[in-house]
Amino acid sequence: MINKQLKLILVSTPIGYLGSGKGGGVELTIVSLIKGLIYLGHEIILIAPKGSKLPFESELLEIRLIDGIDQPSWQHLKKKDPVLIPFNGVLPKLWEEVINIANESDAVINFAYDWLPLWLTKIQLIKIFHLISMGDESLIMKDIISEISHLFPFQLAFHTKSQSKDYSLKTDPIIVGNGFDMENYLFNENVNGPLGWAGRIAPEKGLEDAVKVANYLGEKLLVWGFIEDKKYAFEIENSFTKEIIEWRGFLPTDKFQEQLGRCRALINTPKWNEAYGNVIVEAMACGVPVIAYDLGGPGELIEDGVNGFLVKPNDIEGLIKATKSISEIKRQNCRNWVEKKASNKVFAERVENWLNKGLNKKISEDIQD
Numbered sequence: 001m002i003n004k005q006l007k008l009i010l011v012s013t014p015i016g017y018l019g020s021g022k023g024g025g026v027e028l029t030i031v032s033l034i035k036g037l038i039y040l041g042h043e044i045i046l047i048a049p050k051g052s053k054l055p056f057e058s059e060l061l062e063i064r065l066i067d068g069i070d071q072p073s074w075q076h077l078k079k080k081d082p083v084l085i086p087f088n089g090v091l092p093k094l095w096e097e098v099i100n101i102a103n104e105s106d107a108v109i110n111f112a113y114d115w116l117p118l119w120l121t122k123i124q125l126i127k128i129f130h131l132i133s134m135g136d137e138s139l140i141m142k143d144i145i146s147e148i149s150h151l152f153p154f155q156l157a158f159h160t161k162s163q164s165k166d167y168s169l170k171t172d173p174i175i176v177g178n179g180f181d182m183e184n185y186l187f188n189e190n191v192n193g194p195l196g197w198a199g200r201i202a203p204e205k206g207l208e209d210a211v212k213v214a215n216y217l218g219e220k221l222l223v224w225g226f227i228e229d230k231k232y233a234f235e236i237e238n239s240f241t242k243e244i245i246e247w248r249g250f251l252p253t254d255k256f257q258e259q260l261g262r263c264r265a266l267i268n269t270p271k272w273n274e275a276y277g278n279v280i281v282e283a284m285a286c287g288v289p290v291i292a293y294d295l296g297g298p299g300e301l302i303e304d305g306v307n308g309f310l311v312k313p314n315d316i317e318g319l320i321k322a323t324k325s326i327s328e329i330k331r332q333n334c335r336n337w338v339e340k341k342a343s344n345k346v347f348a349e350r351v352e353n354w355l356n357k358g359l360n361k362k363i364s365e366d367i368q369d
């Protein structure tokens with residue numbers, strides 16, 4: 001039987017507290033999904049690292065904050081590295097709290113891209129659902145994700161098809177996309193603004209390619225995001241003679257969208273299999289067309305010629321050509337795309353369907369071949 005109202009435990013990323021920027025796009029995903037699930041009438045307990053804050057309150061929401069040392073992120077470890085858990089680490093503490101209150105809930109949703117919660121699924125104390133937030137970054141992670149897919153295929157979901165292709169899965173992947181609170185993004189119709197780039201400042205995000213475009217066009221590039229790798233940021237800044245980059249910092253969503261909305265285009269230049277690409281959709285929600293490399297998530301978010309342009313990875317000339325043609329894209333198309341495909345309401349409905357599918361599946365069926 002399908003539970004109409006679910007009692008859900010959501011477990012945040014152990015990489016940093018919500019609002020720190022260290023968790024990347026996962027932070028926003030958690031916040032907008034909570035709002036969407038509450039809208040659908042579900043009850044939520046959020047377990048998150050100390051310091052985490054949500055921009056809203058609700059009778060249906062309880063937050064439990066846990067103290068401990070941040071978990072290192074897999075994208076900066078080597079493929080064959082072992083699982084690392086620091087002394088006094090927050091990751092096991094988050095999950096001790098889950099185990100203490102697990103009986104009070106119907107299901108747990110895990111947002112950590114980490115081995116421990118995936119492995120805990122096998123104990124079957126409670127149904128743990130994992131929204132996998134990255135492509136393949138490590139052998140041990142790839143292996144445990146594949147194992148869980150074979151044991152409990154309905155307890156895994158991915159943001160995009162391209163991301164899921166990194167893994168060896170038992171069944172067709174469940175794709176839930178992502179979602180954004182449309183009230184937080186205002187449509188801006190100005191077509192003459194500057195060029196922008198947004199994301200964590202780290203090598204896998206490829207900021208240098210967007211700077212090359214701005215440099216070629218003799219323009220400034222406005223850059224927003226959490227500086228994760230200071231050395232990398234410094235190197236990019238110093239490889240151009242003029243002051244091309246205008247650092248805007250890591251801003252809260254209300255200020256970020258207000259500044260982002262003034263751009264005539266966002267350039268998105270990932271160097272890895274981008275699982276989704278939140279900033280792409282946030283820009284489109286403000287009416288800003290996006291020019292992105294066709295690598296991972298962006299290829300499923302951008303409809304070439306409709307809400308932006310897709311360019312072959314590492315093709316700087318292609319980026320420049322697309323930037324020159326950006327006035328061909330109607331800004332309203334961009335906003336419309338997000339409203340239809342990626343509001344937090346449609347995202348929460350997709351997640352609700354996923355949970356109901358997993359909850360109605362008996363464990364014995366899951367483990368049959």
Ligand code: UDP
Nearest residue numbers: 024025028200224225250251256277278279
């Ligand atoms: N972001 C932000 N303020 C800023 C710049 C970025 O809050 O000034 C957030 C943005 O909303 C997005 C995240 O940073 O949710 C970056 O996520 P994305 O999925 O683009 O990349 P990831 O960091 O997860 O690889």
